[in-house]
Amino acid sequence: xxxxxxxxxxxxxxxxxxxxxxxxxxxxxxxxxxxxxxxxxxxxxxxxxxxxxxxxxxxxxxxxxxxxxxxxxxxxxxxxxxxxxxxxxxxxxxxxxxxxxxxxxxxxx
Amino acid sequence: xxxxxxxxxxxxxxxxxxxxxxxxxxxxxxxxxxxxxxxxxxxxxxxxxxxxxxxxxxxxxxxxxxxxxxxxxxxxxxxxxxxxxxxxxxxxxxxxxxxxxxxxxxxxxxxxxxxx
Numbered sequence: 001x002x003x004x005x006x007x008x009x010x011x012x013x014x015x016x017x018x019x020x021x022x023x024x025x026x027x028x029x030x031x032x033x034x035x036x037x038x039x040x041x042x043x044x045x046x047x048x049x050x051x052x053x054x055x056x057x058x059x060x061x062x063x064x065x066x067x068x069x070x071x072x073x074x075x076x077x078x079x080x081x082x083x084x085x086x087x088x089x090x091x092x093x094x095x096x097x098x099x100x101x102x103x104x105x106x107x108x109x
Numbered sequence: 110x111x112x113x114x115x116x117x118x119x120x121x122x123x124x125x126x127x128x129x130x131x132x133x134x135x136x137x138x139x140x141x142x143x144x145x146x147x148x149x150x151x152x153x154x155x156x157x158x159x160x161x162x163x164x165x166x167x168x169x170x171x172x173x174x175x176x177x178x179x180x181x182x183x184x185x186x187x188x189x190x191x192x193x194x195x196x197x198x199x200x201x202x203x204x205x206x207x208x209x210x211x212x213x214x215x216x217x218x219x220x221x222x223x224x225x
Contacts, residue, residue, distance in 0.1 A: 098154050
């Protein structure tokens with residue numbers, strides 16, 4: 001299974017942008033980059049995914065490096081409700097979804 | 110249904126008993142995943158199905174754990190001769206799948222299993 005590396009935790013101030021990094025140097029050409037988050041006492045929820053190009057949706061943006069060996073999840077204006085564990089996952093042809101340790105994001109009011 | 114449904118939401122069982130956890134995926138979703146999550150940890154992959162075929166069971170901890178999805182819809186995760194270390198939240202997810210690795214997975218609320 002392709003692996004990802006994320007910082008254990010990050011802090012950000014409320015109403016400021018947050019950039020969550022992920023390294024995936026062993027990514028293969030057919031792997032999609034997925035991000036999920038898990039709020040306290042909730043199940044994981046999908047945030048965004050991409051293959052090669054940067055992606056935007058109502059929740060976040062995903063910036064993918066040109067060599068695809070890293071990506072960054074961008075929350076444009078963090079709120080207290082964005083405090084969660086964020087998981088960067090590579091999903092390949094086998095469709096498996098394997099969670100790593102993720103980044104615990106703390107939002108400071 | 111509107112989302113992934115798991116039952117029961119809570120299960121307390123005595124050590125040595127068998128338990129069956131049920132997952133009802135979103136209608137039409139081909140892929141179904143089972144995870145186990147200990148408190149403060151990320152979801153741990155157990156197994157997954159495409160249609161009724163079990164694609165990968167490498168995450169099942171031992172032979173007391175088994176899963177089936179006989180008609181390609183509802184799935185059951187069975188734990189035989191439960192032990193206290195089996196206590197955890199068990200989560201199920203489904204996605205449109207297969208070979209569509211660019212699609213999102215939807216998670217159920219989970220079953221909290223406590224073995225006493």
